[in-house]
Amino acid sequence: xxxxxxxxxxxxxxxxFVALVLAIGxxxxxxxxxxxxxxxxYVPSYILQLIGKYLCYASLALAVDLVWGFCGxxxxxxxxxxxxxxxxxxxxxxxxxxxRGVYGNPLLPDFMxxxxxxxxxxxxxxxSHFWFAGPMIIIVPSLLALALGxxxxxxxxxxxxxxxxxxAMTYALQLAFFxxxxxxxxxxxxxxxxxxxxxxxxxxxxxxxxxxASALALAIFLVISAAVVSSRFGKALTAVRDAESRxxxxxxxxxxxxxxxxxxxxAMAGIAGALYVPQVGIINPSEFAPGNSIEAVLWVAVGGRGxxxxxxxxxxxxxxxxxxxxxxxxxxxxxxxxALFILVTLFLPKGVVGLWEQLKPRKVRPA
Amino acid sequence: MRLLxxxxxxxxxxxxxxxxxxxxxxxxxxxxxxxxxxxxxxxITALAASGEARAAPILQALNDGALYVRSADKAVVIAKGxxxxxxxxxxxxxxxxxxxxxxxxxxxxxNNRLRGTIDAAMGTLTLMNPDPKVRREAAQSLFxxxxxxxxxxxxxxxxxxxxxxxxxxxxxxRAAAVLGSDAPSKDxxxxxxxxxxxxxxxxxxxxxxxxxxxxAEVKAAATAAADSVRQSLAAWxxxxxxxxxxxxxxxxxxxxxxLAITFGTMGVINMAHGEMVMxxxxxxxxxxQVMRSAMPQLFDYSIIVALPLAFLVSGAVGIAIERSIIxxxxxxxxxxxxxxxxxxLVLQQAVRxxxxxxxxxxxSPSWMSGAFKVGQIDVTYGRLWIVIFALIVFASLLLLLRxxxxxxYMRAVTQNRPMAxxxxxxxxxxxxxxxxxxxxIAGLAGVALSQIDNVSPNLGQGYIIDSFMVVVFGxxxxxxxxLLGATALGIVNKFLEPYAGAVLGKILVLVFIILFxxxxxxxxxxxxxxxxx
Numbered sequence: 074x075x076x077x078x079x080x081x082x083x084x085x086x087x088x089x090f091v092a093l094v095l096a097i098g099x100x101x102x103x104x105x106x107x108x109x110x111x112x113x114x115y116v117p118s119y120i121l122q123l124i125g126k127y128l129c130y131a132s133l134a135l136a137v138d139l140v141w142g143f144c145g146x147x148x149x150x151x152x153x154x155x156x157x158x159x160x161x162x163x164x165x166x167x168x169x170x171x172x173r174g175v176y177g178n179p180l181l182p183d184f185m186x187x188x189x190x191x192x193x194x195x196x197x198x199x200x201s202h203f204w205f206a207g208p209m210i211i212i213v214p215s216l217l218a219l220a221l222g223x224x225x226x227x228x229x230x231x232x233x234x235x236x237x238x239x240x241a242m243t244y245a246l247q248l249a250f251f252x253x254x255x256x257x258x259x260x261x262x263x264x265x266x267x268x269x270x271x272x273x274x275x276x277x278x279x280x281x282x283x284x285x286a287s288a289l290a291l292a293i294f295l296v297i298s299a300a301v302v303s304s305r306f307g308k309a310l311t312a313v314r315d316a317e318s319r320x321x322x323x324x325x326x327x328x329x330x331x332x333x334x335x336x337x338x339x340a341m342a343g344i345a346g347a348l349y350v351p352q353v354g355i356i357n358p359s360e361f362a363p364g365n366s367i368e369a370v371l372w373v374a375v376g377g378r379g380x381x382x383x384x385x386x387x388x389x390x391x392x393x394x395x396x397x398x399x400x401x402x403x404x405x406x407x408x409x410x411x412a413l414f415i416l417v418t419l420f421l422p423k424g425v426v427g428l429w430e431q432l433k434p435r436k437v438r439p440a
Numbered sequence: 441m442r443l444l445x446x447x448x449x450x451x452x453x454x455x456x457x458x459x460x461x462x463x464x465x466x467x468x469x470x471x472x473x474x475x476x477x478x479x480x481x482x483x484i485t486a487l488a489a490s491g492e493a494r495a496a497p498i499l500q501a502l503n504d505g506a507l508y509v510r511s512a513d514k515a516v517v518i519a520k521g522x523x524x525x526x527x528x529x530x531x532x533x534x535x536x537x538x539x540x541x542x543x544x545x546x547x548x549x550x551n552n553r554l555r556g557t558i559d560a561a562m563g564t565l566t567l568m569n570p571d572p573k574v575r576r577e578a579a580q581s582l583f584x585x586x587x588x589x590x591x592x593x594x595x596x597x598x599x600x601x602x603x604x605x606x607x608x609x610x611x612x613x614r615a616a617a618v619l620g621s622d623a624p625s626k627d628x629x630x631x632x633x634x635x636x637x638x639x640x641x642x643x644x645x646x647x648x649x650x651x652x653x654x655x656a657e658v659k660a661a662a663t664a665a666a667d668s669v670r671q672s673l674a675a676w677x678x679x680x681x682x683x684x685x686x687x688x689x690x691x692x693x694x695x696x697x698x699l700a701i702t703f704g705t706m707g708v709i710n711m712a713h714g715e716m717v718m719x720x721x722x723x724x725x726x727x728x729q730v731m732r733s734a735m736p737q738l739f740d741y742s743i744i745v746a747l748p749l750a751f752l753v754s755g756a757v758g759i760a761i762e763r764s765i766i767x768x769x770x771x772x773x774x775x776x777x778x779x780x781x782x783x784x785l786v787l788q789q790a791v792r793x794x795x796x797x798x799x800x801x802x803x804s805p806s807w808m809s810g811a812f813k814v815g816q817i818d819v820t821y822g823r824l825w826i827v828i829f830a831l832i833v834f835a836s837l838l839l840l841l842r843x844x845x846x847x848x849y850m851r852a853v854t855q856n857r858p859m860a861x862x863x864x865x866x867x868x869x870x871x872x873x874x875x876x877x878x879x880x881i882a883g884l885a886g887v888a889l890s891q892i893d894n895v896s897p898n899l900g901q902g903y904i905i906d907s908f909m910v911v912v913f914g915x916x917x918x919x920x921x922x923l924l925g926a927t928a929l930g931i932v933n934k935f936l937e938p939y940a941g942a943v944l945g946k947i948l949v950l951v952f953i954i955l956f957x958x959x960x961x962x963x964x965x966x967x968x969x970x971x972x973x
Contacts, residue, residue, distance in 0.1 A: 248947050422772075
């Protein structure tokens with residue numbers, strides 16, 4: 074029944090798109106592993122890593138879109154959920170280093186030895202096991218979203234005000250994680266990972282698996298999001314976006330709807346962050362930067378808010394441009410990014426996906 | 441006769457002492473360079489007590505390690521120079537004594553104990569210096585040293601001193617010296633009263649030292665005095681924190697007040713506001729560069745020249761932004777946020793391309809440097825000017841909004857746009873001017889902030905979140921709310937800092953604001969009425 078519900082949630086386009094995402098996630102690692110290096114079809118490892126990273130960004134964009142595009146909550150703090158998921162994964166990976174650190178301490182990660190820690194801080198306990206760290210990746214961001222959303226939606230903090238407090242939240246977290254006293258590596262964050270689930274993070278096969286996992290996660294998120302937004306619940310959600318007061322007067326408990334979707338989105342962002350960390354090999358407080366959250370919002374805006382495919386497309390376009398421009402023309406990148414923000418909001422309120430629909434010839438109804 | 445008989449030996453002793461001192465500076469100096477450390481310690485005190493004019497330079501040279509004995513004739517010389525070749529001055533006569541190679545000289549060694557004695561001795565010597573500043577410093581250093589040996593010199597200096605303030609400082613130093621001597625308890629208790637009236641941290645140290653020695657009576661008096669000083673110090677520390685808080689608050693106010701116009705009254709979320717501040721700071725830099733080369737004699741007033749220019753530059757950029765981007769987005773406030781964020785990236789990168797990514801130096805005019813004390817509060821002129829400037833900007837903005845036709849139009853458009861338009865107000869023009877005004881004020885803030893912050897392309901980013909916090913906390917659309925919000929946040933921040941540290945203090949303030957917005961989603965002073973929704 075659940076599968077039927079999930080299947081029916083998707084339009085034909087979304088089904089095709091999910092299939093495409095999965096195909097990429099399967100094909101790239103296979104081509105990387107099976108093809109000889111001389112072959113034209115060989116996919117170099119760095120491409121694998123790059124695509125894996127983009128897939129995580131795409132998941133983050135989808136999470137942002139779920140709250141912004143479908144519920145009208147412009148969160149400028151999603152990078153915080155992403156980074157918290159990343160930190161949970163980072164803590165697990167740090168515990169996997171064992172005695173292979175520079176100081177070779179069996180109990181403490183390197184930075185703790187460096188900072189003269191005598192014992193492991195209490196919140197590090199359990200993170201040596203994946204069965205503990207895994208759920209934490211979802212629980213920690215969700216709890217933060219629950220706490221913030223519970224207070225904010227109940228007091229009817231909406232629109233710009235909500236944007237500003239979510240931004241303040243991620244800024245406060247960034248400042249907090251910069252402190253060495255937090256016990257999370259301070260400025261340098263967590264890095265120098267060795268193993269994940271017993272496999273070396275440097276190995277191409279692990280990279281491939283992580284790329285596939287990212288694609289799988291994105292596909293699952295797409296299916297879940299499609300089911301949510303096309304259900305009766307999703308209809309109410311869209312109505313909250315368009316006329317919140319009216320929904321309230323009709324007797325809907327608006328804050329419940331918002332809270333559910335906000336927590337769901339935070340959990341998605343957390344998982345995306347957790348998959349991101351082993352692929353880039355580091356997590357540090359700069360991931361919390363308010364600018365990162367706003368950039369994620371831009372991906373959604375470029376791709377098309379209020380659509381499921383849009384954020385994924387937007388994340389890929391913007392990040393590909395970023396990778397290309399920061400390498401080839403570093404001075405131009407910020408100009409391009411800034412211009413993109415301005416042009417998209419002025420001329421493409423529905424994003425690239427919307428543009429495609431704008432240009433598509435309308436079916437003429439018979440008179 | 442008997443009186444004379446009693447006085448005679450005293451007189452004789454005095455005469456002998458004075459002739460000995462006057463006759464033989466040479467002996468005193470010779471004692472300085474011979475014998476063990478304790479002999480030389482006594483020699484330093486003796487030299488200082490001699491009252492010779494040459495004593496000060498000789499002791500200074502000894503302290504600096506510039507006093508040498510020439511190997512050839514055992515003459516004591518002060519050597520100046522670098523490398524191997526020194527220019528010599530005869531220590532005793534002060535006349536030029538030719539030059540010498542390093543190998544022909546032997547340095548007079550001193551240790552830390554001797555250095556301490558020299559410091560004290562220099563203190564007594566400089567008490568009679570013609571320069572009042574030097575005398576005041578001498579009194580201060582003697583106060584801290586509190587050595588009984590300086591009593592005599594202090595008494596002499598107090599008798600000769602004409603300046604009341606310096607005489608008081610000397611009397612305090614004398615009191616401290618009395619506490620360090622074995623004077624009778626009565627004198628000591630009097631001294632404690634004098635030291636207590638001084639009431640600063642140094643006085644506290646002297647009193648604490650007195651409380652741990654001497655007889656019970658002195659101890660009790662010193663303890664009581666120390667307690668009273670401690671209390672007054674705590675009160676002063678609180679006052680100092682309030683001042684720091686006001687100072688930080690004025691910076692926040694400057695950064696936020698332009699935003700209070702654009703965000704508060706127009707509802708435009710201008711994420712590029714910080715960049716307007718940055719443009720103001722860079723305008724100051726350019727003005728200073730031009731004035732440094734074109735009219736260096738007026739350089740001290742470059743800040744004043746920069747103010748109107750910064751207002752115009754930022755204001756013009758603001759109007760351009762409003763006309764080209766923001767006016768299309770009035771119906772979509774969240775989109776304005778994104779567009780202006782993009783704009784802030786462009787402006788930052790533009791400034792980085794033109795001026796480079798490194799910090800640019802903006803000089804402070806002489807009338808903004810220096811500091812003074814109000815009671816125990818340290819006030820720097822720079823901070824004081826910024827507080828005054830923030831208040832002036834605030835007051836003028838208030839006047840502009842309340843008393844001028846433009847202000848009337850602005851308020852009318854804010855309150856009821858269609859009605860204002862129907863009454864013949866050209867609302868688009870008012871929008872552009874309002875946005876220009878808000879941006880221009882940000883430019884003014886930039887001039888002020890260039891004095892206390894690094895002028896770099898990232899200058900604005902550091903203020904944008906704080907500014908939004910201030911405006912939201914104070915209540916959107918209410919200038920007095922912004923004033924109160926900025927001051928309150930500034931003071932709270934500075935009071936948290938000693939307990940929680942700067943970063944944690946800031947985090948606590950952010951968390952506090954997040955929680956506060958839950959309680960009062962519209963800030964301290966919320967607008968009432970229809971315009972809210």
